[in-house]
Amino acid sequence: MPVPIGDAEILTQYVPADAVAPARPVAEDQDAVSVLVGRLRVEAAAERIRSTGRPATGDRVRHAPAGVVRARGFTLTRTPTPRNPLHVSLTRGGGWDDAAAQLLDRCFVDAGAWVGTDA
Numbered sequence: 100m101p102v103p104i105g106d107a108e109i110l111t112q113y114v115p116a117d118a119v120a121p122a123r124p125v126a127e128d129q130d131a132v133s134v135l136v137g138r139l140r141v142e143a144a145a146e147r148i149r150s151t152g153r154p155a156t157g158d159r160v161r162h163a164p165a166g167v168v169r170a171r172g173f174t175l176t177r178t179p180t181p182r183n184p185l186h187v188s189l190t191r192g193g194g195w196d197d198a199a200a201q202l203l204d205r206c207f208v209d210a211g212a213w214v215g216t217d218a
Contacts (some may be wrong), residue, residue: 104177104187105166106166107165108164109136109137110135110187111134111135111137111138111162112134112161112163113145113158113160115157116159130190133186135148135187139160140160145158148183171205171206173189173191174191
């Protein structure tokens with residue numbers, strides 16, 4: 100059984116510079132948005148996500164408390180992989196529409212600003 104994600108734990112979303120809609124699932128993830136458990140800097144997140152292991156110029160991360168995300172109706176499920184043991188899938192019953200994407204964006208905006216790199 101996966102270890103539950105506590106409300107006080109911080110989630111990190113890695114967002115490539117060319118991302119159009121970070122609060123919506125990408126095609127590979129089907130109906131989930133990928134985040135990482137823990138407050139990670141862009142370099143540490145890139146090690147787990149990018150094939151190069153390094154962030155590209157303009158890539159960034161944003162952070163939100165798990166409890167805020169959960170309170171706004173999202174489900175958090177640990178979905179670790181051998182390469183990324185910190186992976187969490189964020190889902191929402193009823194699917195992803197503009198309102199759900201805006202709600203998720205506000206979870207991160209309320210928690211603070213983007214942290215990026217000029218690597």
